[in-house]
Ligand SMILES: Cc1cc2nc3c(=O)[nH]c(=O)nc-3n(C[C@H](O)[C@H](O)[C@H](O)COP(=O)(O)OP(=O)(O)OC[C@H]3O[C@@H](n4cnc5c(N)ncnc54)[C@H](O)[C@@H]3O)c2cc1C
């Protein structure tokens with residue numbers, strides 16, 4: 001199978017395609033052939049110029065979902081196009097909540113396996129070869145499908161660069177979902193958006209993250225203050241998200257955000273493999289931990305073996321003094 | 324209310340993972356334990372059944388070599404019984420194949436609600452539960468951080484990138500829970516003793532009527548082509564804080580022109 005046609009799920013947030021979708025469209029373009037997007041929601045027409053600029057020629061528009069979770073209807077719309085003989089060779093999904101759900105439902109509908117947690121995609125004999133970071137990113141595993149397409153890959157954020165090519169706006173073609181019956185019965189009845197100050201976690205140039213080593217919830221204020229002084233974003237390990245100290249939107253790692261800032265500061269974080277996959281590719285890593293054997297030190301450019309309650313207040317005072 | 328919880332039994336994550344040099348599959352030998360991620364689903368199920376005034380919590384698991392150690396842990400927490408699918412033909416099964424097997428097993432229990440974790444610790448594809456939902460023709464809500472039953476529907480607070488959504492779905496439904504959803508109980512001594520005599524129904528792929536071609540390495544229709552060391556990140560300067568550690572951080576940030 002050669003890869004002539006690639007589809008990418010163009011997920012929308014705040015009225016624009018998410019960065020991971022643009023990364024996937026950009027990379028799909030470099031793999032050759034035609035790149036098309038699949039989108040849903042009421043803002044598809046508005047985003048056609050952007051996905052076109054990154055290289056997609058067409059947007060298959062599932063349309064408004066009337067409050068339904070996207071998994072069932074969007075998968076059904078894609079499966080209908082595949083059944084009609086208009087399917088692609090490869091479908092790329094961003095590894096988001098909705099992307100994962102749609103890919104999972106689609107895999108059953110068209111009876112194709114899925115490769116998830118993809119961090120690289122290259123051309124191989126008769127199809128694509130995917131790369132996966134395993135054991136906390138210490139090894140890279142390559143895999144490929146042996147059966148017929150469409151081949152479904154779910155790709156992690158920041159695996160590729162998003163690069164506009166100056167393409168024309170993509171043509172929008174309606175691709176309504178067929179009736180999905182009971183599978184479509186889960187409805188969103190209300191949305192809650194948590195307040196955020198400063199840059200977005202996955203876009204910030206500096207990320208300061210705190211972990212269980214902070215000792216108690218109130219101490220997270222040190223992380224927030226330091227992040228603000230460095231014009232960065234405040235992150236967290238899953239341990240303190242689960243403990244309810246900070247909202248989930250702060251979580252860095254396998255189930256949280258992937259970040260690649262200029263500087264990542266891990267404060268009181270041990271460096272579990274699931275945390276490392278989300279931050280290991282930061283350009284520079286600073287770790288503060290009182291245990292000199294903490295795994296986080298193995299990836300740190302600068303490691304301070306010390307107590308966060310001593311180091312952080314001094315650091316904050318010194319930065320304040322600089323004004 | 325009858326709840327099924329999918330529980331995966333995995334090698335102890337504290338032991339370093341390894342790939343079989345031949346098949347390149349994750350080595351799953353020796354004793355397996357309850358995936359910690361699934362302890363949350365078990366606890367949630369027990370609490371929901373309790374709040375609904377009764378009903379059974381049934382565990383469903385697919386594991387090699389008739390493994391039941393992880394199931395016993397969950398039974399000790401309070402689940403009533405378990406269905407275990409174990410069959411040599413399952414070696415190398417992928418998420419879709421696993422979902423086909425688990426869906427067939429779940430059908431037998433006729434649950435009102437099916438719980439699973441958002442992702443397993445060793446496989447972490449995060450797709451299996453939604454594949455199960457699709458196979459069973461049910462709605463699904465992933466990434467639940469709060470779950471409540473109200474009449475014939477389930478109300479979920481679902482994590483999003485920026486906060487959470489309130490989602491409602493009629494039952495039966497599949498819900499995947501995060502680790503923040505509830506605090507799993509420790510099995511009591513009484514629970515551990517009682518678990519020894521709770522029923523575990525062991526089934527094969529043939530018992531479930533699943534076609535053998537749908538499972539195992541052949542059903543997975545994918546192969547690992549290579550495993551390589553990632554570019555190692557060399558450790559940098561490690562300094563012990565004697566009161567001046569903060570100064571090193573400032574110098575480093577200056578060097579990077581962040582300051
Ligand atoms: C399926 C799955 C998915 C997961 N996904 C994620 C994920 O996305 N992100 C994530 O982060 N984790 C994730 N985890 C959890 C992960 O395995 C770890 O449990 C978690 O990262 C640990 O958080 P921590 O480093 O804050 O806590 P700990 O591991 O408890 O480490 C605390 C550290 O603080 C240090 N410390 C203590 N006191 C001080 C002090 N006074 N000063 C300085 N240092 C101190 C200790 O030496 C220790 O190293 C996942 C786990 C599973 C099973």
Ligand SMILES: Nc1ncnc2c1ncn2[C@@H]1O[C@H](COP(=O)(O)O)[C@@H](O)[C@H]1O
Pocket residue numbers: 329330331332358360361383384385386418421425438439440441442443444446447448449450451452
């Ligand atoms: N072999 C299995 N037996 C029972 N439940 C499973 C199995 N595999 C996956 N699951 C369930 O599906 C969730 C997600 O798994 P995964 O798709 O491997 O990330 C797990 O946390 C379990 O709740």
